[in-house]
Amino acid sequence: MLYLGNGARQITVGEDQTLYVFPDFSAPDQYYYLPNNPHIAKMEDSTPAIRLLVYREDLDTIDDDDEEAVAFLSLDVDLSWDPQLIEEAASRLRVENNLLQKPRLTPIFFRDGSVKLMLLDAATPEGETGEDGEIEPTNFVTKIMGSGYPSLYGDNRAIFQASLTKKGAAALSGALEGVTPIGVVYSLTFAGLQPAFNVRAKVDWQKVYDHFSEHEKTDLLFYEKEIQKSIDTLKDERAIEFEVTIEGIGEEAMDSAREEVEKSVRQLIFDQFFEATFKRETAAGDETSEEIVDTLTHLGRNGFTWGVGYTYQRKQVTIEELRTLNLDWTARRAAERTIYPQAHMYNLLSDGGVTRDQLITIVDGADDLWKVQPFEVTTTAAWETDGIAGITVDIEYDDADEGTVRSWSTFLEKGKDSDTHRDWMDRTSGDSFRYKYEVVFQDEGVPGPRPKVNSGADWLTHEGTTLVIHPRELYESVQLEVGAVPNFSFDRWPAVQAILRYRTLDGTFVHYKDAVLKAGSPTMTTRFRIDKGVPGVRELRLVYIGTSGERVETDWAPMPQNQWIVEDPHSEDLTVQAIVAGDRRSIANLLVDLEYSDPAAGIHETGFLSFYPPDNLNQPQSWTVHLADPTRRRYRYRMTLVKTDGDFMQTGWLGTDAPTLPVGEVYVRRLAVEVVTGELADDVEAVVVDLVYSDPDHDLHKSDSFTLGPNSRAEWQVQLQDASQRSYQFTTTWKRRTGFHTTAGPSTSSSSYLIIPGSPPED
DSSP states (O other): OOBTTTTTTEEEEEETTEEEEEEEEOOOTTTOOOOOEEOOOOTTSBBBSSSEEEEEEEEEEGGGTTTOOOEEEEEEOOOOOOOOHHHHHHHHHHHHHOSSSEEEEEEEOOOEEEEEEETEEEEEOOSTTTTTOOOOOSSSSSEEESSOOOSSSSTTTEEEEEEEEEHHHHHHHHHHHSSOOOOOOOEEEEEEEEOOEEEEEOOOOOHHHHHHHHTTTTOEEEEEHHHHHHHHHHHTTTEEEEEEEEEEEEHHHHHHHHHHHHHHHHHHHHHHHEEEOEEEOOTTTEEEEEEOOHHHHHHHHHSSOOOTEEEEEEEOOOHHHTTTTOOEEEEEEEEEEEEEOEEEEOTTTTTTOHHHHHHEEETTTTGGGGGGGEEEEEEEEOOOTTTEEEEEEEEEEEEEEEEEEEEEEEEBBBOOOOOEEEEEGGGGGGGGGEEEEEEEEEESSSSSSSSEEOOOSEEEESSEEEEEGGGGGSSSEEEEEEETTOOOOOTTTTTEEEEEEEEESSSSOOOEEEEEEEEOOEEEEEEEEEEEOOEEEEEEEEEEEEETTTEEEEEEEEOOOEEEEOTTTTEEEEEEEEESSSSSSTTTEEEEEOOOOOOETTEEEEEEEOTTTTTTTTTTTEEEEEOTTTTOOOEEEEEEETTTTTOOEOOOOOEESSSSEEEEEHTTTTTEEEEOOOOOOOTEEEEEEEEEEEEEETTEEEEEEEEETOOOEEEEEEESSSTTOOOEEEEEEEETTTTEEEEEEEEEEEEEEEEOOOSSOOO
8 A cells, every 4th residue: 555654755757757657555566656746648640639720711700709609629637657767767766775676666545636727817627526617608718627636547638628708719819838828726525545653651650559549548538630640740740741652643633642641541540549539319319329230331431521410539559559550552544635736727839849830720610510520438437447348428519400309329449439520510599419328348357246237227418528437426436455464474474374354335346355474475356346325234254374273363353544554463552443333323422341350370361442423433543451471362351332222221241352343333243153163172173053042022033053173163143132141052963983973962151162072071
C-alpha cells in the first residue's frame, strides 16, 4: 500500500521537470507517482485533442452582445507523463536506493475525483461531482458541457465541450499562442498509510497513593468532582506525565490520542482507588442500598457522564499492586489525501505541431452540413480493471421538423471506446436525446454478482452532441490488499495463508481469495465488483505456519478498511482489537470486559472497552498486555449489551486467542465452541464429539457431530435466542483400532474452549 511517511521524494527528470513519488509500505521495489500538470491530450495522430468549430453564415448580422452560439469548442485534457521521463525516474530510484533492478513505478490509484473547466469568462459550476450543471450565459460563453469526472485511471483523461458567442469565438481564435484563456483544475483523492504515532502515560503511583491516602484521614466519602480536581492537581505536580512519539501525523490526531490516554488514566485511578456507593428509591419510596455489579459500575463511569451526583469510598490497595500498571498507545492508520493539479493551456500552435487551419474549422452556413451535426458516444470504462467485455448503448432522438423518432445503437469495447454517428442530429430541432446502456462483463475476468448490469427500463435524458458513459454508476469496484508488516519474522513463520471473504448479507454473492504470503511475495491483492446499495461484509482469516511445526489460526475477523497489515501472532505484547460488527442501530451501550492470566509468571491483567453511539461505535478499540511467554496468548472476554429499548444481555466469560475480536448483538447472541484435541493414545485412531444445544422456551434445537484426529480442532456455532442460555451437552466416543469403542457422556458445559483428552477416562 502507498506509504505517506519516509521515502517520498522529488525526482528531477528531463531538463526542468519534477516527478513526485511515494514508496510502497511493504514492497521495496514498488513506487507510485503523482500525475503531471493538466495539459491538452493527444489524439491518435499525436496532434492536440482540441478543435474550434466556427459557424460563419453572416457574422455581420449577429450583434456583438447577442448570446446566440456561433462556435463550439471540443477539448480533451489529461495528466499524462512522457513514458521516457517515467523510465528516467525509475533509473534514478534504482541508483539512489541501491536496488538490484529497476523499481516498478506506477500511477497512483485515485479513489475519487472531479475536474473543472474555466473558459474565458465562464467556468463549470460548483456542485456534486460528475453532475452536468447549467451555467449562466456570459458575454463570451453560452454553455459548458462536460462529465466533471476524469477517468480515475491511467492518464486521468477528461473531455469538455462549450458553445461560444461571436465575442468568444473571436477571443479564443486569437489567443492560440502563449497562455490561452483555458484553465483546468482537477481534484483527486487517494489513500495511503500514514506514519505511526505513540502516546505513553507515566504515572508516579507512589505520589498518587500518598495523595489519596492523606485525604482518607479526613474524608470518608469522596465526590466525583473532588476526585477530578485531585487528578488535575497531580498532573500539575507532574505525578502524571505524557510522552509522545510522532512520525509526521497531524497535531489534531495527536491531541486526540493524548486525550484518550488521559481519559484512560482517570478511569484507571477511579478503578484502583475508589468504589461507587449507589442508592435508589423503590416504588414505595423506601431507600435501598445495594452494591453495583461490575458491568453497571462501568456504565456509571463511562466517560464520567453519569457520575455527577455519585459519591465514592476508598478501596484498600497497596502500592505493590500499582507498580506494574502502565499505559501505552500505538496506532497506524490509513488516510486519504486530496491533490489539485491545475494549469492554463498554452502554445497550442507551436508546441502542438498543427496549423491554425487544422485547429479551427469554419462551417459555411449555406452548406447542408450545417443542418445536421455528428453525435459522439464515449466512455470512461476501466476495461481490464473491472473486467468489462463491452457496453451496449441505445439512443433515441426526436426530429421535430420531420416529426419522427430517430434511433441508433452502438457497442463500445476496449480498443473502440468511442463511436460517432455522422450527420445525425438536426440542429434546428435541438440537441436533447434519450439513452439507455448495458455493461457486459467478461466470463473469465473480475468476479461479480452477475454477468451484466444495465441502467434500467426508463430512458435517461441528456443534452449535447457528446454522451459519456460511466459504467461505475451501476456498480462498485472493490480492491482489497493484505500485506506483511516490514521486517516480518518470515524466518520464524515462513508461510502465512491469508483468506479473504466478501459476502452480501442477503447471501446473493460470495467472493473468496487466498494466497500464501512469503518472504519473496509479502502481499496479496484481489479485486471484485459488488452491486450498489446491497450491504455486505469483508472478512479475513490468517493461518501461520511456523518453522517448528506450530500452526496458528485466527477466526474470521471483519476488515474495516481496504488494507490489512499482517503482524507476528506471537509478539511480546498481546494486542486485542475489538470492532463492532453487524447491525448497530439498536445498540445503546456495548461493554467488553477482558482478562488475561499467566499464573506461572505472576501476570493477571484486566481491561475494559466501551462502545456507545455516536462517539465511538464505529471506531475500533484495542487492549494491550505485555507477555512473559509469547506462546501463551489465550485470554477471556465478556460482552454486555444494553439496547435502545432497554433490553439487557450478557454472554458470560468466553475464551479465545484471536487478536481481532468482533463484537455486537449478533456475537452476544452467538454460542461459539472450539473443540480441540492433542496427541491421541496409540490404540485410538479418532475421536467423535457429538454436541447438542436445546432451548425449548424458544423452540431452538441444534446438534452436530465432529470427527477429529490428533492435534485437530473444530468450531461449532449456535445463534441463540436467549443470550444467557449458553449451556450445551457433549458426548465423546474414542474410536479404537480394535473396533471396541468407548463412549463418555453426555456431559453439560458452557465453556467456549472444549479440550478432548487423547484417551477415555479410566473406570
